[in-house]
Amino acid sequence: xxxxxxxxxxxxxxxxxxxxxxxxxxxxxxxxxxxxxxxxxxxxxxxxxxxxxxxxxxxxxxxxxxxxxxxxxxxxxxxxxxxxxxxxxxxxxxxxxxxxxx
Amino acid sequence: xxxxxxxxxxxxxxxxxxxxxxxxxxxxxxxxxxxxxxxxxxxxxxxxxxxxxxxxxxxxxxxxxxxxxxxxxxxxxxxxxxxxxxxxxxxxxxxxxxxxxxxxxxxxxxxxxxxxxxxxxxxxxxxxxxxxxxxxxxxxxxxxxxxxxxxxxxxxxxxxxxxxxxxxxxxxxxxxxxxxxxxxxxxxxxxxxxxxxxxxxxxxxxxxxxxxxxxxxxxxxxxxxxxxxxxxxxxxxxxxxxxxxxxxxxxxxxxxxxxxxxxxxxxxxxxxxxxxxxxxxxxxxxxxxxxxxxxxxxxxxxxxxxxxxxxxxxxxxxxxxxxxxxxxxxxxxxxxxxxxxxxxxxxxxxxxxxxxxxxxxxxxxxxxxxxxxxxxxxxxxxxxxxxxxxxxxxxxxxxxxxxxxxxxxxxxxxxxxxxxxxxxxxxxxxxxxxxxxxxxxxxxxxxxxxxxxxxxxxxxxxxxxxxxxxxxxxxxxxxxxxxxxxxxx
Numbered sequence: 001x002x003x004x005x006x007x008x009x010x011x012x013x014x015x016x017x018x019x020x021x022x023x024x025x026x027x028x029x030x031x032x033x034x035x036x037x038x039x040x041x042x043x044x045x046x047x048x049x050x051x052x053x054x055x056x057x058x059x060x061x062x063x064x065x066x067x068x069x070x071x072x073x074x075x076x077x078x079x080x081x082x083x084x085x086x087x088x089x090x091x092x093x094x095x096x097x098x099x100x101x102x
Numbered sequence: 103x104x105x106x107x108x109x110x111x112x113x114x115x116x117x118x119x120x121x122x123x124x125x126x127x128x129x130x131x132x133x134x135x136x137x138x139x140x141x142x143x144x145x146x147x148x149x150x151x152x153x154x155x156x157x158x159x160x161x162x163x164x165x166x167x168x169x170x171x172x173x174x175x176x177x178x179x180x181x182x183x184x185x186x187x188x189x190x191x192x193x194x195x196x197x198x199x200x201x202x203x204x205x206x207x208x209x210x211x212x213x214x215x216x217x218x219x220x221x222x223x224x225x226x227x228x229x230x231x232x233x234x235x236x237x238x239x240x241x242x243x244x245x246x247x248x249x250x251x252x253x254x255x256x257x258x259x260x261x262x263x264x265x266x267x268x269x270x271x272x273x274x275x276x277x278x279x280x281x282x283x284x285x286x287x288x289x290x291x292x293x294x295x296x297x298x299x300x301x302x303x304x305x306x307x308x309x310x311x312x313x314x315x316x317x318x319x320x321x322x323x324x325x326x327x328x329x330x331x332x333x334x335x336x337x338x339x340x341x342x343x344x345x346x347x348x349x350x351x352x353x354x355x356x357x358x359x360x361x362x363x364x365x366x367x368x369x370x371x372x373x374x375x376x377x378x379x380x381x382x383x384x385x386x387x388x389x390x391x392x393x394x395x396x397x398x399x400x401x402x403x404x405x406x407x408x409x410x411x412x413x414x415x416x417x418x419x420x421x422x423x424x425x426x427x428x429x430x431x432x433x434x435x436x437x438x439x440x441x442x443x444x445x446x447x448x449x450x451x452x453x454x455x456x457x458x459x460x461x462x463x464x465x466x467x468x469x470x471x472x473x474x475x476x477x478x479x480x481x482x483x484x485x486x487x488x489x490x491x492x493x494x495x496x497x498x499x500x501x502x503x504x505x506x507x508x509x510x511x512x513x514x515x516x517x518x519x520x521x522x523x524x525x526x527x528x529x530x531x532x533x534x535x536x537x538x539x540x541x542x543x544x545x546x547x548x549x550x551x552x553x554x555x556x557x558x559x560x561x562x563x564x565x566x567x568x569x570x571x572x573x574x575x576x577x578x579x580x581x582x583x584x585x586x587x588x589x590x591x
Contacts, residue, residue: 008469015427015472016434016449017465018457030466030527031473037528038416041486044493051488052495054318055304055544055569056348069344081211085438096436099448 003031107131109138110274114183114331117277118224121182122171128164128182128226135184135228139275149273150250151266153189155229156196160184163226180338181224186276188267189230190237191322192311193217200313201235201245201263204433204440204459214311215346216280216322216339223338228276231266235461236430237282237315239263240290240533243524244463251520252295254560258517261291261533267325268295278326278335282312284319285418286512286537289549292325293512293562296551298579299325300332303570304544305350307336308343316425317348319418319541329550329579333357336572352570360573361580366400368578371505375411376536382515388553388561389511395585396509396578404505408497411539413490418538419531420474420487427471430464466527495543502568507578510536512549512562536564546572550579552586 008027012019019027079092088095107120121128136157143149167182187193190200192210199205213221221227234244242250242265250265252258253273260269264281268291271279281288283301292299300323307322314320324335340354372393377386397403435441435455442458445451460468474483501508514535523529540547545566552563563582567575 003473007473011469011473011476014476015468016431016452016456017460017468018453019465020457023462023465026462027466027469031470033528034419034470034531038420038483041413041416041420041483041490044410044413044486044490046486046489046493049489049492051485052492053488055495077211082437084211085208087435087438087441094437097445097448097451 002035003028107134109134112274112277113328114180114277114326114334117183118177118179118181121167122177124171128167128171129161131182132160132164132184132226132228135275139228142273143275147256148251149253149256149269149275150248151231151270151273151275152186152229153199153232153247153266154197156193156227159196160226160228163221167224167226178222178224179334180220182226183224184226184228184277185220186228186231186267186270186279187217188233188264188279188281190233190282190313190315191217191280192313193227193230196230198230198313199247200237201233201247202459202461202464203246204455206246206440206459208439210311212311214322215308215343217311219339220335231264231270231279233266234263235464236313236426237263237284237287238426238463238467240286240530241518241520241523242266242291243520244461246461249520252517254296254558255517257519258559259294259520261294261517263287264291264299264325268292268297268299271295271297271325271327278324278331281323281325283321283323283541284316285422285541286534288321288323288325289512289537289547289562289564290534292549293551294517294560296560297325297327298329298332298548298550299323300336300548300572300576301540301546302336302340302572303350303546305348306546306570306572307339308346308349310343310345314429316422317429318425319422329548329576329583330358330361332548333361333576333580336576350570355573357573357576361576363577364400365396365578365581367402368507368574369402369404369505370396370578371404371406371501371508373406373408373411373501373508373510375408376510380514381511382555384553384555385511385513385515385561389509389563392552392563392582392586393509395589396582399581399585401578406501406505406508408501408539410490410493410497414494414539414542415531415535417487417490417494418534418542419470420483421491421542423467423471424474424484425471427468427475430468433460463527491542494539498539498543498545498566506567507574508566510564510566512536512564516555516559516561540566545569546575548575548579550582552582
């Protein structure tokens with residue numbers, strides 16, 4: 001098995017996921033089964049292959065990314081609209097639990 | 103009036119003509135759709151394609167169109183056509199959840215470009231459609247709001263993740279719909295429900311307003327009753343958008359005109375890797391008879407090989423989950439979306455909000471993606487998968503030197519039972535085995551109904567084309583549809 005409970009806890013912390021003990025156990029089993037399958041990638045000789053991060057690198061002229069626009073001020077989302085979906089706000093800022101202890 | 107119209111048979115053009123020629127008003131037409139949705143979709147045990155109806159917005163748009171038609175003026179090209187939109191595509195002022203509890207109360211402040219372009223062309227948005235949470239799934243069982251049932255057999259899944267999009271068109275509760283496709287999420291449900299589903303070239307349609315899953319793989323596309331309707335919707339959504347720098351500046355052809363061109367002489371590749379021994383025999387037979395019909399129509403059929411096909415699922419599930427783990431980091435309970443009441447510190451607020459509101463498949467993918475990107479594993483998984491992706495794209499590039507299009511089954515089997523694969527994530531991932539390849543390469547693909555299994559379940563045939571050559575695959579799909587209708591008559 002590649003992934004242990006310790007790995008699951010470490011990755012969950014990186015991903016800001018709490019995960020219950022039952023979820024952690026299930027995760028270990030699922031990730032191991034998926035990664036066992038994914039391991040077939042190691043059969044492929046990729047020694048002379050560049051990674052493909054974006055489709056535009058292979059799709060040719062049709063998708064040439066347009067040049068950057070001029071750096072001019074444009075209207076953006078007004079503050080009151082941006083705050084409308086906030087779970088908690090004071091009308092100016094998003095409110096969250098205290099970050100720094102005094 | 104509207105009573106004479108059979109909603110199940112309405113297409114984009116017949117709906118527009120009915121409104122233009124005043125056989126019905128646009129308002130009466132959408133009221134008829136809402137009646138059908140209320141009686142066939144919304145009750146327990148029914149299809150459950152719709153999450154949210156947008157009556158007010160639909161009626162306002164319909165009234166505007168009725169005034170145009172009443173004055174005897176020509177309607178815009180999609181004038182009066184009732185369509186519905188997958189819930190991963192944002193709609194201004196209309197709740198958009200992406201099938202997730204974490205966006206359960208989210209009211210977007212803007213419209214996706216695809217939506218605003220269609221509305222500008224006269225389409226009427228009936229509502230928002232159910233889907234797998236954040237478009238992660240192949241059966242629609244991962245929706246926080248309950249599964250969608252396949253209108254052809256309610257004990258079976260409609261496919262996913264655009265399950266509601268395919269089911270609404272198949273059930274006739276929308277004339278057409280929008281879906282999104284990251285690894286097959288338009289084409290696979292289209293095949294399962296017996297409708298036409300198009301994933302255009304990467305960059306062909308703006309993704310502004312598409313809730314992100316895997317940004318190098320995400321596409322918006324139409325689900326329709328016919329290839330012609332697919333061509334029409336593509337034309338009205340395609341083209342560069344200043345709000346999405348990945349949207350292409352390539353010119354948008356008149357696809358409706360493209361589909362009328364003859365298919366005689368087109369070279370079609372049939373890749374042997376897509377017809378494995380384990381392929382469902384009804385699927386194999388239906389796709390083969392589809393290929394025979396295209397040959398009869400004058401296409402030249404060639405056997406080809408795409409040697410890296412079997413590595414597509416592993417490469418896809420690394421790349422898609424890695425991108426998802428990054429894209430979904432934004433759901434932290436701070437600015438919008440669900441916030442846990444139990445977090446006393448900022449860090450607890452993040453972790454508990456995500457724990458309480460993400461579903462199991464989303465957590466699994468975030469975990470897999472985070473692992474693949476984590477220190478010590480990045481080269482072995484993420485970088486390796488990107489290199490294999492390049493080889494898969496190269497396979498297609500080489501093949502398209504010899505052929506103009508590639509024909510395959512869309513799925514390895516017809517629609518499976520609800521619950522059949524929901525406990526086995528890997529088995530579920532393999533449902534995408536014939537669709538993820540085109541997603542990785544960024545080429546366009548369309549699924550067209552090509553037959554049925556012995557128990558009457560739809561089977562889809564997939565046609566793949568070169569980058570930005572949607573015209574060719576639409577033309578083949580259209581010719582095939584015609585040939586099949588003639589052969590069945």
